[in-house]
Amino acid sequence: MLIFTILLDGIAYGMVLFIISVGLTVTMGLMRVVNLAHGAFAMLGGYLASVMIRHYGIPYVPAAFLAAIACGALGGVAELTIYRPLYRKGELAQVLLTFGLIFISIAAMTLIFGPRPIDESMPKWLEGLVDVGFRTYPTYRLFLIGVGAALALALWFIIERSLFGARLRAAVDDPGMARAVGINVNLLFTLTFVGGCALAGFGGAIGAGILPIDPFYALRYLVLFLVVVVIGGLGSFRGSLAAALAVGIIETAGKYLVPQLGSFLLWIIVFGLLLWRPNGLLPAKTAS
Amino acid sequence: MRRILAAVVGAAMLAGTTLASAEVVKVGIIAEFSGPFAVWGTQFRQAIEAFQKVNGKTIDGHEVQFVYRDVGGADPAKSRALAEELILRERVKFIGGFALTPNALAVAEIITEAKIPTVIFNAATSIITRKSPYYVRTSMTVQQYIDPLPTWAATEGKMKSAYVLVSDYAPGHDAEEIFINNFEKAGGKIVGKARIPLNVTDFAPYIERAGGSGAEAVYIFMPAGAPSISIIREFAKRGLKDKGIKLLAGGEVQEVFLPAIGDDVVGTISSMHYTETNTYPENIALRKTLMEMFGANAVPDIGSVGAWDGTKLIYDAIKAHGPRITGDQFVAFAKGRKWDSPRGPIMIDAQERDIVQQVYLRRVEKRDGKLVNIDFFKSGMVRDPWKIANPNAK
Amino acid sequence: MRALPSREEAPVLSIRGLCKNFGALAVTQSVSLDLHPGARLGLIGPNGAGKTTLVNLLTGMLTPDAGDIILNGEYIEKLKAEQRVKRGLVRTHQINTLLTEHTMRDNVAIAVAERLGYAWRTLRFGPQWRACQEEAHAQLAELGVAQAGDRRVSELPYGQQRLLEIAIALALKPKVLLLDEPGAGIPSTESHIIDEALEKLPAEIAILLIEHDMDLVFRFAKKITVLVQGAVLTTGVPAEIAKNPEVRAVYLGRSQQV
């Protein structure tokens, strides 16, 4: 039975990582921007949802969606003003600027909301336990698994089956070629960035029960999001899903089975994987 | 580059001349004002400002000036550098602050050499005050404030078995030791324990194991803030609370954190040397001043009282010995001194320069829509149990 | 460094039965070639004939599935790219591959330093680096572009960048030089500069010229090998190749449609 509990816990954790990281993998694969500040959008989503729920009485799910929309809009503005000049610069400039954005976000959130983690805002209907056959299990985590799976399915449909997705994949493979065949790559970048940030905001909002929101969110979980993206392969949607679930399950299993190893386990695995497959598990591009 | 240097040099010289001509007593505060532990710095500062508002900024016409320095987290090297800076550049007479043990330990050698008395407002590892004769602690030690909890739980609390979850760092190990010792001494049974790495964010596995262990109570010790909030939420969400398992805690359920945890926390039992809802006049004054100065949401915590009492000790010493007080005079003054703190009566141990105080057992309740801790048990004056058990450890 | 007269008869580079497959696709099928010192061999073939693959196999960017590459009597197919260069097998690139932030002369000087193995000597590098600069200057002067030596590569006109590719290769004192489409991207009005540069190449170097520009190949090469679908179709002097009906069919005819 332990194995099923590990799997459920790992998948719930992995789904939160997936929802937040999938936007990052697409922007890193498509725009080739190392966006360390991605977590800041997730954090913002968490804060906004909490404010809406607690101060304006908006219910949980609509609040998460509104937070996602707000994060998407802000992401769009950021793409147009701050990120666009970055595309032509090197990785180092990107790393540093987005590092700077993390610092600013930490300071801003501390200023506005104070240094403490934000207050609990989970609705009653998510708080209980559900009988899943072999045991009772927290509703909230099942909710996360369900939402994550639904989002993964929707994203799969958008990316693999829609025209937008076809353009997106073409641009990830070869931006120059995409431009040459008449795809408006700039618009595509902006839309994708908006989508990625909206997803991050949504993930931040509904994942707050597992990754609590405080001003240091963006820095604390930065490495975790990057691990998911890089292990999965930049720009690879399937890869990020697989990597997020893998990271979730490995971390959870580690805690259950070998708690004394701490985060050694994850890092050793990351290190080995990247040496073995520098382009990730399921790279988006066939040619390396 | 040259200009910056010139400015720095100039400013330093200016500071030097003013120091020589005015009777200003400077107190350096080394604390966490940024970083994940920024709450502490804020609480210290607000308590000091509140104290100064109540008691004035001067003593017999001599100004007491607080100089704040941010150590930004557990960074002993920086803490040490800051202490050096405060002593050499700012010429402080006292140092105070320190939320985290490593930062407090880091200055031991410097304050000994420079004979600068250092008042610890929070850091709670027992050994600290043995590392320099100039340390005085006005906060607590981990084992001190946990001491009555396991004994009570196994006896009056009627909990026969417990599972112990602590963060994997020095204070966590101290907590684990005293809880297990006292619980077993009082006839309880420890059915399992785990040390959780500090960077863990998802506590489901640990809570799951604790819940499955058959324990009647789960004791947790975590750094206050995000981790402790997550673990208490997880405790309720995993149904441990509904199963009737008791949650035992400490600093994790201070009043400031309760809204962040939510109603899940109701019923949690904790031991602490300060309860925010107590009715000592000093506590009422502290709460009132904090709310006047910093708004309705300002809630005192153990950091506030540590800083409040530390500031009071420094004020009283200056009152007694004047602005030219030496380090040795201060330490002699502090030894054995008793006064009424917002937390109740306290005393500085004459040998150890460590605090002796009452410990309260409280339960989280919801009163008037607010989550608060309510005392239900009060111990006698508790000396640090670790120091009693290890009289010669250095 | 120069090829000894006694070795004149022996090929400086020979390729024996070289094969490379990408999955099921055989891109190089048992190719054999000999280059003697002073050779001027043109390699032509339609798009997809495997010219680039062959260059990559020779330079060590790809490892062959079968076959031998013998340079000066040494089997080199197991060697790394840079080791082959050290042994005298040097290439130019179809797409400029230059240090764009450096000056033209520094590009060449770095190559000279590399050839002389100065990289690990840091104690007395001053005079050595001077010597590299001087040799680089001379090399550029030989190609007639020394006046631009102080300009950054990114500021140079395209034609001069093409010449720089050749200058760097020559600075390595190659025994065998693979010229990968040296004329690529140069407007026809300027193509004479490549012609002039090719004429100045030291006579003793064996040269394999891979080129799309038929006129250039036929002007420069003394022999031509035609590659089709990864295999050698035929080898001969330019006049023969031009007349060969098979070549016309698979190559010239098709190329005119392009």
Next chain:
Amino acid sequence: MNQPITPASTPQLNLPASGLTALRPVDAWHLAPWIIALAFYFLVPPGFHTLGTNVLVMILFTLSLDLALGFAGIITLGHAAFFGVGAYAAGVMVSKLTPDPIMGLLLATALAGVLGALTGMLILHTQGVAMFMLTLAIASIFYEVANQWRSVTGGDDGLTVPRPAALLAYFGFEGFRFDFAGKTAYLYALSVLFVWFLIAWRIVKSPFGRSLDGIRQNPRRMRAIGTPVWWRLVAMYGISCAMAGSAGALQAHAIRLVGLKSLELELSGIVAVMLVLGGERRLYGAFLGAAFYVLVHDWAAAINPFYWMFVVGALLVAVVLFLDGGLMGLLDRIAALFGRKKSGEEQASGDAK
């Protein structure tokens, strides 16, 4: 473009004299940082020397990153790992093996260099994001080792380092004792920085350094001229890590406390900030960037410790977006504005590039 290409147009090659022996009067500005550093020692009141030492240590650390990241283009977000290794090694040396600081410094430097070269061998065949994730992974593993190996490192309490012996005690000279005000530590750090600066200077001007500059721009080109790219990168990374280890050792000797912070991601990030702030590939950029950052931080933290992160963050965004070449680039532009044509600085920058 249609210039006739004839040997007649070939100009004479007039190379500037090379090497340190051939400095001309216009190059006198090279002395400026060292004169300022010495003046600092004599002019500032006690209490500022430790700040100065901190600046010097950070300059050295930034300089090490300039070699790896600036010149060789190795994108690393884990350089603090080697700073930390140096610091812990030096600390353990003083407390367990020998109080002689020079011996500790040499050992710490060697250890960091060897570890750098070994890990470099593993990761330097990768590129881009994979490489910087690997550097991050290595730093995290080092951090975990230090965190768990409490008996040696002290865990989060940090490693308290006893006062080292006088600087040249090994040679029977007791004059340079480490004093409370940190004046000796300052001179010690300055000397070590000077030695490393000379080494770095030689490296970047040598064919070795130039080949790495080439690898950063175009590894294919360098392979095509016969450069063993991987080996060169490993060598440069090793040197850079050794240098970072020296910086860590200096800090261990000067502050006499080594904490886990010296291995954290944050420090790796901050040193990259200092480098870009000062200007990459300029050597002196490390001086400007580190000095500016440490002094601004010291000043901003004293005024308002709450939101110094705003300052750092805004600074970063501004430098990346508006200040190509960092402070050195700004100096160049100012110099150009005053019409000092072909100043020593510009030339130095040209050479370095």
